[in-house]
Amino acid sequence: MGFDLLKGKRGIIFGALNDKSIAWKVAERAKEEGAIITLSNTPVACRMGEVVALGEKLDAKIIPADATNVADLENVFKESMEALGGKIDFVLHSIGMSLNVRKGRTYDDLDYNFLNKTLDISAISFHKMLQVAYKMDAINEWGSVLGLSYVAAQRTFVGYNDMADAKSLLESIARSFGFIYGKERKVRVNTVSQSPTLTTAGSGVKGLDGLFNFADTMSPLGNADALECADYCLTLFSDLTRKVTMQNLFHDGGFSNVGISERTMELYNKGFGQE
Amino acid sequence: MGFDLLKGKRGIIFGALNDKSIAWKVAERAKEEGAIITLSNTPVACRMGEVVALGEKLDAKIIPADATNVADLENVFKESMEALGGKIDFVLHSIGMSLNVRKGRTYDDLDYNFLNKTLDISAISFHKMLQVAYKMDAINEWGSVLGLSYVAAQRTFVGYNDMADAKSLLESIARSFGFIYGKERKVRVNTVSQSPTLTTAGSGVKGLDGLFNFADTMSPLGNADALECADYCLTLFSDLTRKVTMQNLFHDGGFSNVGISERTMELYNKGFGQE
Amino acid sequence: MGFDLLKGKRGIIFGALNDKSIAWKVAERAKEEGAIITLSNTPVACRMGEVVALGEKLDAKIIPADATNVADLENVFKESMEALGGKIDFVLHSIGMSLNVRKGRTYDDLDYNFLNKTLDISAISFHKMLQVAYKMDAINEWGSVLGLSYVAAQRTFVGYNDMADAKSLLESIARSFGFIYGKERKVRVNTVSQSPTLTTAGSGVKGLDGLFNFADTMSPLGNADALECADYCLTLFSDLTRKVTMQNLFHDGGFSNVGISERTMELYNKGFGQE
Amino acid sequence: MGFDLLKGKRGIIFGALNDKSIAWKVAERAKEEGAIITLSNTPVACRMGEVVALGEKLDAKIIPADATNVADLENVFKESMEALGGKIDFVLHSIGMSLNVRKGRTYDDLDYNFLNKTLDISAISFHKMLQVAYKMDAINEWGSVLGLSYVAAQRTFVGYNDMADAKSLLESIARSFGFIYGKERKVRVNTVSQSPTLTTAGSGVKGLDGLFNFADTMSPLGNADALECADYCLTLFSDLTRKVTMQNLFHDGGFSNVGISERTMELYNKGFGQE
DSSP: OOOOTTTTOEEEEEOOOSTTSHHHHHHHHHHHTTOEEEEEEOHHHHTSHHHHHHHHHHTOEEEEOOTTOHHHHHHHHHHHHHHHTSOEEEEEEOOOOOHHHHTTOOTTSOOHHHHHHHHIIIIIHHHHHHHHHHHHTOEEEEEEEEEEEOGGGTSEETTOTHHHHHHHHHHHHHHHHHHHHHHHHOOEEEEEEEOOOOOTTGGGSTTHHHHHHHHHHHSTTOOOOHHHHHHHHHHHHSGGGTTOOSOEEEESTTGGGEEEOHHHHHHHHTTTTOO | OOOOTTTTOEEEEEOOOSTTOHHHHHHHHHHHTTOEEEEEEOHHHHTSHHHHHHHHHHTOEEEEOOTTOHHHHHHHHHHHHHHHTSOEEEEEEOOOOOHHHHTTOOGGGOOHHHHHHHHIIIIIHHHHHHHHHHHHTOEEEEEEEEEEEOGGGTSEETTOTHHHHHHHHHHHHHHHHHHHHHHHHOOEEEEEEEOOOOOTTGGGSTTHHHHHHHHHHHSTTOOOOHHHHHHHHHHHHSGGGTTOOSOEEEESTTGGGEEEOHHHHHHHHTTTTOO | OOOOTTTTOEEEEEOOOSTTSHHHHHHHHHHHTTOEEEEEEOHHHHTSHHHHHHHHHHTOEEEEOOTTOHHHHHHHHHHHHHHHTSOEEEEEEOOOOOHHHHTTOOGGGOOHHHHHHHHIIIIIHHHHHHHHHHHHTOEEEEEEEEEEEOGGGTSEETTOTHHHHHHHHHHHHHHHHHHHHHHHHOOEEEEEEEOOOOOTTGGGSTTHHHHHHHHHHHSTTOOOOHHHHHHHHHHHHSGGGTTOOSOEEEESTTGGGEEEOHHHHHHHHTTTTOO | OOOOTTTTOEEEEEOOOSTTSHHHHHHHHHHHTTOEEEEEEOHHHHTSHHHHHHHHHHTOEEEEOOTTOHHHHHHHHHHHHHHHTSOEEEEEEOOOOOHHHHTTOOGGGOOHHHHHHHHIIIIIHHHHHHHHHHHHTOEEEEEEEEEEEOGGGTSEETTOTHHHHHHHHHHHHHHHHHHHHHHHHOOEEEEEEEOOOOOTTGGGSTTHHHHHHHHHHHSTTOOOOHHHHHHHHHHHHSGGGTTOOSOEEEESTTGGGEEEOHHHHHHHHTTTTOO
16 A cells, blocks of 8 residues: 555654554554654663664654653654654554553552553653643644544443543543644644554453454454554544544444444343353 | 322323333322323223223323324323313323334335334424424423433444434434423423333344343343333432433443443353354 | 545445535545546436536536435446446435425424425435445445534534434434444445535525534634545545444534633623623 | 432532532532431531531531542541441532642643642542442442533533543543442442532632533523532432433533524624634
């Protein structure tokens, strides 16, 4: 593929870790579509061989940053504008992590320091990124900023834990800041609510296999994968979607609007659902 | 129970067929809470022994009507006001039927005459009821009108067929007319989106058992039954909810906001979900 | 512009009337993006000089049809496949009309024959189109079908009248049929909920100017116009959005998620809102 | 009024400050409906004459607590159970505060320490309250826990600032914990999304008058006041709503589902909306 959809555009991709990452696919596809980009991730991630190799392959500067640190984010925008030769046109925020999930603390036994970190890393970092860019006036008119969300922001999924709350907060920030950024600078801000994806980050969620299978069966088109998500993100970075803002956009094979599928109904008709 | 919650109020209950009907339970409970009521249903239903007996038990006049017929509806309001001695305070619309479902026409093979009937009986009748009452000025200030809906108005449930579209239309009518009736006469209009309920009408839906079991397992509080639905309707008829209008209110044990439960996750982890 | 985004694709555009129409812009832009198309509209519209000229300009066969007539729709798909040399990849349904609006019948004084026509023309025609295409197997895998909606399907807009109910029904049909068409044939079905647009059809809505101005002021990016809507539709017809289905997608400059803007707040602070 | 709707029930009311507070009205009305209650607020608030007087009037023990402090919350439940003679049946969380709002930091210039406090006080305190109660097994089966929200959780209202994000988080917590508490102990958890209310807390929001007037004009039934909100909360504490859980319930005179009213349309038709 390659439509030159992002020709001449400059982007920053946060969160590419390995070739399973959605951010990784977005970086590769953005390049194919004619964009020039920088990559950012935590200092530890930025030293990984795979990330270094991606940077080389895509001719993309890698700029380490703790996304919860305002000064680090300022540096990412500053260095990106220098490296790319101008203001930024698109930004992907693909960052999320829950220590409660990692440490096996269930939602009725949350550690509140962990919760604060979950929210800071997975949601407030999005506000920080937007506020930094806004104050630095680092994004061009009709620029596009995307965060990645999940339908757990709307409905409860066992095991998704405090990440559900983080995603609700993330989507709210997209709306709240999207209003201001749109009104004042014509920059759009949206979230893409993606199918469960077998990324390294996702694999930390307990029972992800069950969730993945359930979603895949419920969705008439099956789950969307990381590459498909990247393609969708490109359309939202392009000039063809200039008036889409403050939205949470489901990219999930239809899952979000399915109540019950034949397969699930059969299972429950056979009594498998009885406890 | 009995709080005199509807003391002195006059109501019309459409759609009580037998003691499994939600409308039946609403009629009984409304009486217990101090209301006086009339009952309406199709001429055929009104001749059934059970309905006649209910009318006698509750001292409620039974007024036959085809709910798609404006003149019939005018008569229901006229006779009800006469029988009850004044304007009406609350109305329950518990009416729905799909010939496509009954005749086994799937959603990709709809008969369009049947679809028109589905919409007329299950949704447009609600508009007719409201328009008739509004033109006759038959409902007191702070009166309350309720329709019964189902979450299929928001998400797709296999087998629910064109009733899903009818419920979407019904909820839209509640909003659209609720605005006018609220603004002009301070009457509120809402829909209650109820758990799958094992009523006579519901039992026509193919695979209802599977749906019922699935919903019961997914809902943290289990499915709501007809009597619980009646209790909830009473609160919405009472003076304690005067500023609730134009809403679709889920009464479903939590189902509408659940994405996946432990039980479903287990099933899919075990691979039952694989096709 | 021109990315060859729809290169090699075959489309049918329903509802292009003149150069203010969204469908007109979609037709022009689809052609620019490499698609070949046919156009359909009512027999009266198809005889208009502008439509004939558009057909010539775009090298697009014009196929008259009453979109509420199943046989006519069958003919559109049949002739389109013949003219374009194969199965269809994308369809735009841009059809809507309310006699209640045209004849000045307010929502509390609806003519029910008119309401039936509103629903048939504006919503049920979408089901007919989908069912016809499905039965004829006229759409390729990963094809895309779009209807045009409006936020009145979610919230009440004075003067939008029974078109609000029609749009709710339309969106429900997109979900209901989208499930089946996705599951069985990998075809996606969505609606785009567009800003108020100064089309010939739109201008029939009473007070559209006020609505247009209000929406434009409330939306951080301002209203989306017909050309921008066309661009957005193209992305949804393209292969970059294959896993988006059963969705209602707001293309409205942010309007749908704005509660109050500075400008509106100022007006009401000054007391203009007092009645 | 007085239906004995809460006869024999034990409740805890957080956040009653003065007779403009929603929590204050809930406390008074709960007592009238036959409940016995305790009151909790910050130590400073608990020393205020009005709060002390309310406690005396309602024969309600006042238990000071910082709602962000787990130990304090444990103490509230412990002392409440002792004072009331058993497990709790209902809890009202009416707590919210934003230092960013108070200190005039706009949403594009947030202080992140303030944001953390906003979230902790206004939303995470709800999780802490639920987790504490759950671990102590302090709430009876079919108990009911309510938080107070605002439609800014769904749409952006200029000036509502980071409280919008806090309310989104609050509603998410209600869903997430509601699932667990429902499944394991049959306790329901909901939020009430209330009209703008002229409470002491609300008056800190910049431009509240404009917001209040706008909402009042848009809502067909006008804004809901604090007493009406209290009445509605009572129904949700009662046994008549046992199967309602994980919901956000709009109590707003219809505002949430209104797009534009006659009055607003007139204003914009007259060109007041032009900038």
